[in-house]
Amino acid sequence: MSRPGFVLEVDDRTPPLIVHNGEGFLLERFPLGTRVVYPPEALPAVRDVEEAIQNALLNPIESEPLPELLHAGMRLTIAFDDISLPLPPMKKPDIRQRVIEAVLELAAQAGVDDVEIISANALHRRLTPNELRDIVGERVFRSFFPEGKLYNFDAEDSDNLTHLGVTKHGEDVEISKRAAESDLLVYVNVNLVAMDGGHKSTSIGLASYKSLKHHHNSHTMIHSRSFMDHKASKMHHSAWRMGEVLTEHVKVFQIETTLNNDLFSGGLGFLQKREWEWSLKDQASMLAAKRGLAAAPNKLRHKIYTDVRSPYGLTGINAGKIEPVHEKTIEMVHRQHMVEVQGQADVGVIGVPYLSPYNVNSVMNPILAAVMGMGYHFNAYRGNPIVRKDGALILYHPVPYEFSQLHHPSYVDFFEEVLSESTDPATIEAKFEKQYAEDPWYIHLYRTSYAYHGVHPFYMWYWISHALDHCGDIVWVGANRKTVERMGFRSASTLQDALEMVSHSVGRSPSITYLHNPPHLIADVR
């Protein structure tokens, strides 16, 4: 049985603790009394994955078994979560491959021959053929890709979008025409964290900008507290309303899978162990990794990290009607991630790792680093943020001035043109969003190359608006001063300096909470 997460209080026997710091990590000594939130250890994995999949498909929740939904001559569309999940990418075979293969098997048995497989990437970048292959597997790729039956969703292809109607709040629901006109839409999800899945899968993953802008805006996102709790997230509320409209028109068979916390293996295995329990081998590999990474040239370090594949175990798979399936999923995710934390702290500390959902096979640019710290990790709470209102947030990441011109062309411009004028999400939204969203060059790159949509950096910035609003001080440790300053933050050389810098608002001996993740966790702050 795996051990649950817990909160460690740093005392004089506590060894230096791992802090993720971009493509590298630090061993940091925290002030006495710092509370360190450790995620639960990896839950035991399902022993027979194939059997679990079959079981889910044949005994779905509040739905007919999948075979009964399949019949010859029907139009079947399978949509799946794109490369932003899971993080890090999964060791082969990907769980989506296994599920899709099982679905296709049943479809073949039922004589369905009009099948299309769509990566539900919304405004994310297109996946390269290789990336598609990694997710769906060689067999599916070879049978579907060359014929154009396996492809990326294109939110700008107006000929292939269908407007399904508006919600009771007046929100447009516009999704992939193929999905909308299918007799059955099977969605294959990977529910790594609580934010994913549910109605978010289809009504966001296959939606156009017109539809997305109803919830991806600064107002909604500042009131999503948090994204990891769909019942308290305005964005999710909107997605749920859209889901209701959507499911009126389209029959959706939702398949959700949950993974355990087995992120790092081999040489990096020590990263998911508790520091005082490191074996001699762990200590040796930690030292080797630390020295090796420090000595490696940037590109090699980048490659080492990019090549990390996680040996996740499947903890559960549920299929059927969206809401009840998602209930079960969330329950499982919570069991894997939830850690109870008593009370908020004056200072929250977060180590930003090398990877965010939006820089798989790419570089983490400053905006993504901010999002990973202040969007993803800061929002990893239920109830209340780990930091009290107007408390301080201290983040670790080098935040180099580094952008992928291929993947994030609008990010560079956003950083140079927009952030230099304002860092206020609402101002930015009012003044620049439309221009970026409708820019023909960005749209061209989004549709034909591998670029995130022009408006995507705005969504990223909106995502951190909750943290910006909630925290009084935001200080980065060891970051490039210029890039951090451009984003409106401050930079300190050490944790001590950072604490010194925020002492004017939180005092000399603040209470500190350090989120020791990844592996992922959700702080259930009481």
Place this chain on the structure above:
Amino acid sequence: MSLADKLQDKKVLVTGITGFVGEALLHRMIGDLPGTTVVAIIRPKGSMTGAHRMAQLLKKDIFKPFYGEGTPYADAEALTAARIEVVEGDLSDVPPLPTDLDIVVHCAGDVSFDPPIHEAFTTNVLGTKSLLERINESRQGTDRSIHYVHISTAYTAGRRRGAIPEASVDHTADWRVEAEAGMAMKSRIEEQSRSAPMLAKFRKEAEKLHRRAGHLTAAVDTERRRTEWVAKRLVETGTERARSLGWTDCYTFTKALGERVVEEFASIFPTSIVRPAIIESAVQSPHPGWIEGFKMAEPLILAYGRGELPEFPASPDSVLEIIPVDHVVGAICAVMATEPELNKPEYYQIGSGARNPLTFEQMYAGIRAYFSDHPFDLGERGAVRLPVWKFPGGDSVEAMLRYGERAHKLADAVITRVPRGERTRKYARELDVQKRRIDFLRRYMDLYAEYAQAEMNFVDDNVLALHNSLEGDDREKFACDITVVDWQHYLQKVHCPSVTESMRRLDVVRKKRNKGLAETAGVLKKVEPNADAQIIAAFDMDGTLLSSNVIETYLWMRLPELDGPQRVAEFGQMLRRLPKLISAERKDRGAFLRAIYRRYAGADLEELNRIVDEVLSEHVLERLSGAAVRRIREHRAAGHKTILITGAVRPLTRPLEPLFDEIVAAELAVDDRGRCTGYLSGPPLVGESRAAWIKHRARKGDIDLSKSFAYADSHSDLPMLSVVGNPVAVSPDVSLFRAARAGRWQIVDWKTPSTSSRLELPGVNA
């Protein structure tokens, strides 16, 4: 009798009145010799007539006390009307003169030490002669006595040593022969420069640098080199001729010959010859420290103060014959009032060495003391470190300088061959600063070494006698006794403060400007839409928009098609040819491109397009500089026409198509099966062809080139950048960097994202 009385009602012709001495003389005559009328010969300059120039002159501060309230003259015009008569003309062609002259003071002359030989003769010898003839004509056959005062220089003594008497210089050079030969040099050298071997030499040198940019650019440089050579030869010829006869340089040589001319006329006019030494700022009048422009010592004083003069080839004990300008003017006024006999010209040497010598070492100490107390403030780095002179002697300074010149040449050869980059450009800039200093040193060493090592002693008994003959307060007003000057006081409190003042003011301005420049360096101004005319923005591709070159992109395009062993073979061949290709690239970019593109023979054009779309596009986009794309889009947003002009093959530009209104690229010719023939369907657009293309485009399309933009990275793009009003050098190579700095063009650094790797070959390992 006072001088004013003696010179009452005299009409005095002054030449060179706009010069340093002339101006001071005019000031003194208006102020202290109220009975005189000044006739000024002034040369019209540009659109300014002589009278205009006189009016300008009188607006200067030193003349302001002479008119307006409390003076007899209401304004400058009234003053001019009462006291001054302007005759428009030039010494090379002296106009007819007024017929009632009493005295002529000839201060005009070429004061530069290294004039081209023909100019030196024109002003210093022939000009003097024609002036004297005109003066004679003005007498209209009468025997009216006109006192001719000739301002010469003490250094007409040339390279003689020891005491120099106040007498005619003893030499046998015939001024007529020398003048004729000197004037002939002009056409002779001009002719020589146009001979085939010389022209070939200039062309080769020019092409070495500019061949890549094109023939016309090279031709412009060839002609520049020729005219420069002519000018240099004319100076050299003058100097060498002077030295061959025992003078230091062409200036003193022609001045000495000029005296001979004057001596010939001494039978017609009572004649005085005044020989000042090195004239510097005033001790008293018009005001202490008054100086106009830079004379001999000023550039050196300033350079020393800036820490840029590490050593000087002077003997520490050699005497520097400095004389304040008011002493010279005082002496001239006193000389005007004398009445020399015909055939017996009087000589006056105004120097300081005889009775109040200032050695080089003392002068150095004075200047050093001044700058120690009042250092130049050159920016944020505090006071300049002043060099300590050890006076090692001319030869070792010369050796030092030669060593510096050689080191610079070597470093320069290296810097133009190493790969470009921010650091290379920084070194190049430092080298250029170094070069400027070395050139400065070289010029002043060559000019002044002779003077700084002179061991002459100018006897000035006549001047002393003149001073002593002054009566009453004339001794104060027209003082010319050098012994009253305290050199250290003069150097530290009068001269140096005065000559550095304008520089200090300039420094403040420069500091502000540099600060502004530093803040905006590398930042392009936002482009504005323009309603009046169509504006274009032309971009080069390789090296400007993305880091790539033709060889690299060729490999990108060809390798994906080939299998393993073929790839290795292709790669090996390219590697083997690399040295040859690089040298071809240095010479002629067009030929280089053709050599590379020949290798496309046999490739399927459709297949190349497909490779670009499927494999390369990603790679090209990844390497695009974000700043470059932003700039292109900014132009488009402003309604400008964006044009990509590249020597790269057309398929490679496909990923960039949406960014440009027009793309000009090399078109691969194909045969009937759609296979590349290895030839291009037209010559590649490089160097001057780009400029020609843009010009043609502008004529056709009503485009305002003066408001248009061009962006490029290499020297071969110079012509293209030169045709537009807003050229921008993007991460330039050293040659373009230098051209851009010289033309004050914008220089920006558009970096290729660090995330892309040069070692990745798309379709092969990436």
